Amino acid sequence: MLYWLPRLCLFLLVGAALGLGVLHATSEDIANTLIVVILGLGLFSLTLHVFPPERH
Numbered sequence: 001m002l003y004w005l006p007r008l009c010l011f012l013l014v015g016a017a018l019g020l021g022v023l024h025a026t027s028e029d030i031a032n033t034l035i036v037v038i039l040g041l042g043l044f045s046l047t048l049h050v051f052p053p054e055r056h
Helices: 005-019 027-050
Strands: none
Touching: 005 027
8 A cells, every 4th residue: 555655645736736727727737737646656656566575
């Protein structure tokens, strides 16, 4: 569960910002933002897969 916690918090933060109207953006801006977020999370997952954290 701890592995998914940062992703879940990030999606909740983006969803809250868009839902509350903090970001005044068009649908194209929202789509571009979500694409960047998803790509960033994918690169983060790939990095953790290639370089796993040390286990104690």
